Amino acid sequence: MQCSKNRKFVSIERELQDRKFAVELLNDVVIRPPCVTDGASVNALIARCPPLDRNSLYCNLLQCTHFSATSALAEQEGKVIGFASGYRLPDEPETLFIWQVAVDRIARGRALGKRLIFDILSRPVCTGVSMLKTTVTQSNAASQAMFDKTAAVLDAPHRRTLLFDRDRHLGGSHSSEFLISIGPFQIPGRDKSNRRK
Numbered sequence: 001m002q003c004s005k006n007r008k009f010v011s012i013e014r015e016l017q018d019r020k021f022a023v024e025l026l027n028d029v030v031i032r033p034p035c036v037t038d039g040a041s042v043n044a045l046i047a048r049c050p051p052l053d054r055n056s057l058y059c060n061l062l063q064c065t066h067f068s069a070t071s072a073l074a075e076q077e078g079k080v081i082g083f084a085s086g087y088r089l090p091d092e093p094e095t096l097f098i099w100q101v102a103v104d105r106i107a108r109g110r111a112l113g114k115r116l117i118f119d120i121l122s123r124p125v126c127t128g129v130s131m132l133k134t135t136v137t138q139s140n141a142a143s144q145a146m147f148d149k150t151a152a153v154l155d156a157p158h159r160r161t162l163l164f165d166r167d168r169h170l171g172g173s174h175s176s177e178f179l180i181s182i183g184p185f186q187i188p189g190r191d192k193s194n195r196r197k
């Protein structure tokens with residue numbers, strides 16, 4: 001009994017510390033395109049963020065270099081706490097495809113995921129982007145909520161269709177991936193003012 005009381009106390013204390021830290025957390029977060037020296041930190045962040053697929057370090061290095069302009073990294077005091085990878089579809093350049101979004105557990109629920117996505121969308125490299133696509137699994141409520149809210153902010157319709165089927169495409173070893181298509185939209189504060197010029 002004593003032991004379980006202590007455990008409960010310790011866990012409440014930790015929760016309070018976590019919340020205090022979380023409130024302070026996003027005050028001095030810097031969001032920027034990743035660079036080559038971020039690859040290993042991104043790889044470690046993804047590993048801390050199940051159920052994301054852990055890609056190779058080599059893959060993360062490519063994201064941090066070839067796809068840097070359409071990816072975003074959040075850091076605080078030199079620690080990587082968020083990452084979103086994306087690219088414009090080669091055959092559909094009006095579409096930004098978001099590959100993965102990862103936010104460290106302690107920083108969740110404070111709009112960092114959405115901020116990463118909007119940071120990419122607001123860059124000059126996304127001029128002309130009017131669609132956002134991504135994939136989600138049925139069981140990932142956080143991911144679905146984040147993209148629902150992204151569609152709401154963009155005031156854009158969104159649709160969901162099956163893209164990669166568990167048995168037909170994923171060898172029965174991974175949940176089906178559903179394609180979320182958001183758009184068409186205008187990027188708030190940018191496309192409209194561009195049109196006026």
Ligand SMILES: CC(C)(COP(=O)(O)OP(=O)(O)OC[C@H]1O[C@@H](n2cnc3c(N)ncnc32)[C@H](O)[C@@H]1OP(=O)(O)O)[C@@H](O)C(=O)NCCC(=O)NCCS
Nearest residue numbers: 100101102103108109110111112113114142143145146149
């Ligand atoms: C998904 C993830 C990136 C969301 O990051 P986040 O910074 O907490 O997301 P945000 O705070 O920007 O949330 C955006 C919206 O989704 C909602 N949301 C986030 N997580 C949620 C959850 N678990 N359940 C319900 N709604 C949730 C938020 O309430 C918020 O809504 P609001 O705009 O009305 O406040 C984060 O939970 C994560 O890294 N998960 C593990 C990796 C993963 O699954 N990535 C997504 C696949 S690409």
